[in-house]
Each structure stands twice: as structure tokens, then as C-alpha cells.
Amino acid sequence: MADRHPRTTAKDVALIALFAAFICVLGLTPRIALPFLPTPFTIQTLGVLLAGGVLGAHRGAWATALFLVLVAVGLPVLPGGVGGIGMLAGPTAGFLWTYPAGAWVTGMLVERWWRKLSWLRGFVAAVAGSVAVYPLGHAWIAVTTGMSATTASWSWVVYLPGDLIKSALAASVIVTMKRAYPLLDPPPAPTAPASRNEPRPAGGAKAAP
Amino acid sequence: MIALAGVYHPGSSALHRCPAGIKLFVLCVVGTTAMIVGSLPVLGAGIVLLAVGYAIARIEPRAIWRLSRALLVVVAIIAVIQALVSGLTAALVLAARLLLLVGAANLLTLTTPTSALIDVIERVLGPLRRFGVDPGQVGIAVALTLRFIPVIATQAARIREAQAARGVRSYRSFLLPLVISTVRMADGVGEALTVRGFQAGGARHG
Amino acid sequence: MIEFRSVSHRYGDRPTLQDVTLRLVERRIGVIGPNGSGKSTLARLCNGLVKPTSGTVLAEGHDTTRETAAVRRVTGFVFQDPDTQILMPTVAEDLAFSLRPLRLPAAEVARRVDAQLEAFGLVDHRDHPAHLLSGGQKQLLAIAAVLMTDPAIVLFDEPTTLLDLRNKHRVMETIVGLSQQIVVVTHDLDLLDRFDRVILIDEGRVAADGAPGETVAFYRKLILG
Structure with a gap:
């Protein structure tokens, strides 16, 4: 697996900040309150999966972490226009804290399967990212509420259906993005303009001495 | 950084003027204590103190409600479950704990401006310099993100309108154009960052 | 002054500029040409945003490939885009x-910011x-921001294309009034009367180069036949 991010470029920073903003904007869209869910269905978590699947593991994780920093400093970017440390300390905050890991997992799998990325693989990557946040999420619920770990871990029943739907959506967007605007292609061959000054033979091979 | 109004509730009380670092430290202490202590009277006293804190800070009840209502629902549900499983006392202790924890954290957010919190974060991340992290960029990254939230939100609204005009209303036909637009913007933003002398990660300019 | 010495550039296999040699010394230089002609690449070569595939670009004597900071x-x-x-x-x-990047004390930063706000009528x-x-105010802000560091040369890539007519004129007035050397890539031909020199780029080469009237006339003939 080649190192795709040898150095963070200005464009990387731009992608990270803009995607963090994107995740915030998703929190501003109206929430759907479904009767059987204690928390409304939001598409913000979908933003986390997309951060990983579109930007890759490294940038996706950073974008999500940046989003958490915005929450931490008191910006109302969580659904309902709330934010602040309180949101990061409440019983369901464990999921928030692992969002960057979720983005990373999805990104990692998408990068690994990049050359032959299908909707199905995208879906698996997205589900993996969604599920990655469960362990800490459940543990946090257990710790903050004194519930036993097993009781707390039943909350996946509540989250999984929504997560499967979101993963399906994410997969479709990720796969289309690969066609439209692939950001995870390996760096181009050395005929690209960023090379040093000497003229290079087409094909990028080193000039013969 | 006022383009997006923070949760911060402006004021000049003692709590507002207290340095952010101290407030954070106190919050950590309160939070840890709340999780350890199991006695209802002690937790109750803590909540009363907290209420006094809110009064000193002169926070409007409406602001408190806005910030807490979602969480209160969750706390209520969890408390009910706990009551059924472990009895009323356990449920009350649980509710008191969460109220104290979240209430204290919210009080901090309500009395501390965003910029002060960013300064604290940058200072806390100081030691990570040896790992190549530049804490000074936290403030820039946050500001950069803040700048583009309204831009992307406007795009989102435009896309929704276009969808409505076409009679289409799926999440997919909303998300995909928005993601594409966001990624495209990054090209321009990246160029702008470069020409304005911004150095990302390891300095690579000669 | 900006110098191009036998500069060529390509994106992958696609050549964008071919063997361009220029000395840009005049104070107000316009660059025109059809879409895809390479004029935007030319502008970006001037400040090292894009590096030449072969040849050298010098900005005030500094090699854009080797002396990026300078x-x-x-x-x-x-x-072009006011927003991004x-x-x-x-x-x-x-x-x-x-x-x-200058790491000045906060008071000095505030002083310079206030002065610039004043100069550009943005105090309110x-x-x-x-x-x-x-859109027009954003472009003025962009110009003001760029001028904060006192550059010797300011490059513009279609600064007025996305603006309405009134804002176009306002922004162009500001641009033409600058004391720095300016190189402006533009589609708005009528805004070039007060320029000293206009270069026409077509299919990666310099197709015409001279007084605004002549180059624009040549361009019109080229496009409209």
C-alpha cells in the first residue's frame, strides 16, 4: 500500500476543512423523528462515512476530528443546533468520539479496494465504518449510565437499521465520486508539472546517463 | 469568528470572566467526581451548586433549554430503563450524575467564547509539536471551516430548490451534487491557501 | 518583471503551453484568448502556482521552481471565484x-488591517x-487581502467574469488604479483600453502581442472570422 499522503498539501487542508464544514451542514438539515428511535435520524453520520470514503482514511479522519473540535469549542453544529463540551460528555457521546475512527475505517477499506471499487464493496466499507463506532459508544453508555455493558450493547438494535440505510446511500455516492472526481488515485507519473526543471522523456523513466 | 453564532451566551459575570483553562479544569474535577460519587445527597448538592452557577452567569432559561432538551430526553429514557432494571434510587443517582456532568459542561460552553476555547486547545496540543502537529493551525482550521459552512449551506439550499423544481426528492440526488461541489471548491481554496503563504504540514517551500 | 524562457507545460499528455518566451515589463498587461488556450496556466506559471514542464519562469528575478518563498x-x-x-x-x-506568515505583533496586524479597510472603503x-x-465586494476584499503583503506584481485570473456589469466596472477601476505591476487574464475585452500591452494566447502559443487595440482586433478576427 503506497503512501498516498507523503506530505499534507494545501489542497489536503482545503479538503479537510471543507469536508468538516460539509458534516456541519448535514447537521443543519432537518431531522426525521421516527417513532421507534430515541434519537432522530440525521444524515450527519453519513457525512462521516463520506469523509472517509471520498477523502480517504487520513484526510477523512482529520476532517471528522476537526468537526469534533468545532463541537468542542461550542459551535452549534450538531443536529438541533447544539454543540459544546456537554454534547461530548453526555451518555451518547461515545459515538461522537469515535467518528474519526469510523471515517478512518471506511476510508481504509475504500482505499484498499480502490481499483475495483463496486457498490457492494463501498457498502461493506461504510457498514464497517458505522459499526466501528459501536464498541466505544456502548462502553460509554455503560460507564456513564451504570448500565451493564451487555444491556448497553443492545443499543445496536436501535442504530443498525438506520446505519444500514445510510451505508447504502454512502456507497452509492462513494462509487459515483470515484468516477466523477477520484481523489484517491495514486499520484500521476512524473511527466506532471510538479517535477523539477529538467525536461523529462515522455513516460517518466529516468534519463539515461 | 462570529459568522456562525456559537452556543456562547455573552455576558460579564464572574463565570464569564474566569479563564477558560481554569473552567475546563474545574469541569474535569466535577465530571470525575460525579462519576465516582454514588451518594444521592452529595449529587443533589452538586446540582444545587450548579443551579447557583447558572444564576450567577445569568443565563436565560430559554438558552439552557435549547442546549439541553435533546439530552434531557435521552437522560429520561435511560433513567426509566434503569428504574425498571435496578430500582428507583439507582435511577435517581444516574439521572443526577448525568445532569451534573452535562449541566456543568453546558455551563462552561455558555460562558466561554469560542476563541478562548481554541486558545486552550492550542496550548494543550503544544507538546504534540514534536510529532509534527502544529497547534497554531487549529485556530486556522476552525476558522477556515467556519468560513465555508454558510457557503456549503447555500449550495445545499440551491440543490434542494433545483430538486424541488424537478419534483425529485431523494437523499442521493441531494448528497452527490453537494459532495461534488464541496470537492470542487477545495481546488480553489487550496490554490488560495497556497498563494497566501499558508504552509501546510511540513514546510516545503524553498 | 516576469520572464518566460522557452517555457512549455503539459498536464499529463496534454500540452497546455508550447515554447513561450516573454518579458513582461509593462505596468499593465492583459492576457486574452479562447477557453482552453492556456492563458490561465500562463497566469499560474507567473507565480509558481504551476511549475513549467520545461524552461524557466522568473518573477522579479526569482526562479519560480527553486525560490518559491521569494x-x-x-x-x-x-x-476568478470570489467565494473560494x-x-x-x-x-x-x-x-x-x-x-x-510575517508573524507580526497583534497590534501591528490590527493597524495594517484598519488601514487597508480604510483604503478599500470596507471599514463598515x-x-x-x-x-x-x-460578489464585487468579495473581489475587492480579495484584492485588498492580496495587497496586504505589498507584492510587486499582482496577477489576476478572470477577476470580473463572475460579476455583474456594475461590479465588473468597479473592480476593474480598482485593478487599473493599482500602483503595482498587473497581469490580468480576462474575457472582458472592453476593459483593456487602459492597458499597456495585451497578449493573445491561442492553443498554447502567443498568437499576438502588442497594443490593446491591435491585439483585441486580431482576436476578434480570429474568433469571428
């Missing part, structure tokens, strides 16, 4: 951002969110 100091670049080049939430913050907008500005 080139950044002496050049400024204003892009304003990077900070408020007007004053964006101006201050330009000064970040000091703490306004950037997204509430009009």
Missing part, C-alpha cells in the same frame, strides 16, 4: 490572515461575515 513574497494572485479565495469568516480576519464591513458581501 516568489510568493513578490507576487499576489486574485482568482476568501478564507476567513469575517472581512478583518481575512485581511489579517494574509499577514500570518470590518466584522461582517464574508458570505454576506456581494
Whole structure:
């Protein structure tokens, strides 16, 4: 697996900040309150999966972490226009804290399967990212509420259906993005303009001495 | 950084003027204590103190409600479950704990401006310099993100309108154009960052 | 002054500029040409945003490939899209951002920001969110921000294309009034009367180069037959 991010470029920073903003904007869209869910269905978590699947593991994780920093400093970017440390300390905050890991997992799998990325693989990557946040999420619920770990871990029943739907959506967007605007292609061959000054033979091979 | 109004509730009380670092430290202490202590009277006293804190800070009840209502629902549900499983006392202790924890954290957010919190974060991340992290960029990254939230939100609204005009209303036909637009913007933003002398990660300019 | 010495550039297999040699010394230089002609690449070669595939570009004597920091100091670049080049939430913050690399004390930054706000008539907008500005105001802010670091040369890539007529004129007035050397890539031909020299780029080569009237006339004939 080649190192795709040898150095963070200005464009990387731009992608990270803009995607963090994107995740915030998703929190501003109206929430759907479904009767059987204690928390409304939001598409913000979908933003986390997309951060990983579109930007890759490294940038996706950073974008999500940046989003958490915005929450931490008191910006109302969580659904309902709330934010602040309180949101990061409440019983369901464990999921928030692992969002960057979720983005990373999805990104990692998408990068690994990049050359032959299908909707199905995208879906698996997205589900993996969604599920990655469960362990800490459940543990946090257990710790903050004194519930036993097993009781707390039943909350996946509540989250999984929504997560499967979101993963399906994410997969479709990720796969289309690969066609439209692939950001995870390996760096181009050395005929690209960023090379040093000497003229290079087409094909990028080193000039013969 | 006022383009997006923070949760911060402006004021000049003692709590507002207290340095952010101290407030954070106190919050950590309160939070840890709340999780350890199991006695209802002690937790109750803590909540009363907290209420006094809110009064000193002169926070409007409406602001408190806005910030807490979602969480209160969750706390209520969890408390009910706990009551059924472990009895009323356990449920009350649980509710008191969460109220104290979240209430204290919210009080901090309500009395501390965003910029002060960013300064604290940058200072806390100081030691990570040896790992190549530049804490000074936290403030820039946050500001950069803040700048583009309204831009992307406007795009989102435009896309929704276009969808409505076409009679289409799926999440997919909303998300995909928005993601594409966001990624495209990054090209321009990246160029702008470069020409304005911004150095990302390891300095690579000669 | 900007010098191009046998500069060629390609994206992958596609040549964008072929063997361009130029000495840009005049104070106001316009660059015109059809879409895809390579003029935007030319502008970006001037300040090292894009590096030549072969040949050398010198900005005030600095090699854009080897002396990036020096080139950044002496050049400024204003892009076409008003939105993506304003990077900070408020007007004053964006101006201050330009000064970040200089690491000046906060008081000095504030002083320079206030002076610039004054100079550009943006004092009333000091703490306004950037997204509430009009397209024209945003471009003026972009110009103001670029000028904060006192560049010797300012490059513009279609600065007025996305603006309405009134804002076009306002922005162009400001551009033409600058004391720095300016190189402006533009589609708005009528805004070039006060320029000293206009270069026409077509299919990666310099197709015409001279007084504005002549080059524009040549261009019209080229396009309209």
C-alpha cells in the first residue's frame, strides 16, 4: 500500500476543512423523528462515512476530528443546533468520539479496494465504518449510565437499521465520486508539472546517463 | 469568528470572566467526581451548586433549554430503563450524575467564547509539536471551516430548490451534487491557501 | 518583471503551453484568448502556482521552481471565484490572515488591517461575515487581502467574469488604479483600453502581442472570422 499522503498539501487542508464544514451542514438539515428511535435520524453520520470514503482514511479522519473540535469549542453544529463540551460528555457521546475512527475505517477499506471499487464493496466499507463506532459508544453508555455493558450493547438494535440505510446511500455516492472526481488515485507519473526543471522523456523513466 | 453564532451566551459575570483553562479544569474535577460519587445527597448538592452557577452567569432559561432538551430526553429514557432494571434510587443517582456532568459542561460552553476555547486547545496540543502537529493551525482550521459552512449551506439550499423544481426528492440526488461541489471548491481554496503563504504540514517551500 | 524562457507545460499528455518566451515589463498587461488556450496556466506559471514542464519562469528575478518563498513574497494572485479565495469568516480576519506568515505583533496586524479597510472603503464591513458581501465586494476584499503583503506584481485570473456589469466596472477601476505591476487574464475585452500591452494566447502559443487595440482586433478576427 503506497503512501498516498507523503506530505499534507494545501489542497489536503482545503479538503479537510471543507469536508468538516460539509458534516456541519448535514447537521443543519432537518431531522426525521421516527417513532421507534430515541434519537432522530440525521444524515450527519453519513457525512462521516463520506469523509472517509471520498477523502480517504487520513484526510477523512482529520476532517471528522476537526468537526469534533468545532463541537468542542461550542459551535452549534450538531443536529438541533447544539454543540459544546456537554454534547461530548453526555451518555451518547461515545459515538461522537469515535467518528474519526469510523471515517478512518471506511476510508481504509475504500482505499484498499480502490481499483475495483463496486457498490457492494463501498457498502461493506461504510457498514464497517458505522459499526466501528459501536464498541466505544456502548462502553460509554455503560460507564456513564451504570448500565451493564451487555444491556448497553443492545443499543445496536436501535442504530443498525438506520446505519444500514445510510451505508447504502454512502456507497452509492462513494462509487459515483470515484468516477466523477477520484481523489484517491495514486499520484500521476512524473511527466506532471510538479517535477523539477529538467525536461523529462515522455513516460517518466529516468534519463539515461 | 462570529459568522456562525456559537452556543456562547455573552455576558460579564464572574463565570464569564474566569479563564477558560481554569473552567475546563474545574469541569474535569466535577465530571470525575460525579462519576465516582454514588451518594444521592452529595449529587443533589452538586446540582444545587450548579443551579447557583447558572444564576450567577445569568443565563436565560430559554438558552439552557435549547442546549439541553435533546439530552434531557435521552437522560429520561435511560433513567426509566434503569428504574425498571435496578430500582428507583439507582435511577435517581444516574439521572443526577448525568445532569451534573452535562449541566456543568453546558455551563462552561455558555460562558466561554469560542476563541478562548481554541486558545486552550492550542496550548494543550503544544507538546504534540514534536510529532509534527502544529497547534497554531487549529485556530486556522476552525476558522477556515467556519468560513465555508454558510457557503456549503447555500449550495445545499440551491440543490434542494433545483430538486424541488424537478419534483425529485431523494437523499442521493441531494448528497452527490453537494459532495461534488464541496470537492470542487477545495481546488480553489487550496490554490488560495497556497498563494497566501499558508504552509501546510511540513514546510516545503524553498 | 516576469520572464518566460522557452517555457512549455503539459498536464499529463496534454500540452497546455508550447515554447513561450516573454518579458513582461509593462505596468499593465492583459492576457486574452479562447477557453482552453492556456492563458490561465500562463497566469499560474507567473507565480509558481504551476511549475513549467520545461524552461524557466522568473518573477522579479526569482526562479519560480527553486525560490518559491521569494516568489510568493513578490507576487499576489486574485482568482476568478470570489467565494473560494476568501478564507476567513469575517472581512478583518481575512485581511489579517494574509499577514500570518510575517508573524507580526497583534497590534501591528490590527493597524495594517484598519488601514487597508480604510483604503478599500470596507471599514463598515470590518466584522461582517464574508458570505454576506456581494460578489464585487468579495473581489475587492480579495484584492485588498492580496495587497496586504505589498507584492510587486499582482496577477489576476478572470477577476470580473463572475460579476455583474456594475461590479465588473468597479473592480476593474480598482485593478487599473493599482500602483503595482498587473497581469490580468480576462474575457472582458472592453476593459483593456487602459492597458499597456495585451497578449493573445491561442492553443498554447502567443498568437499576438502588442497594443490593446491591435491585439483585441486580431482576436476578434480570429474568433469571428
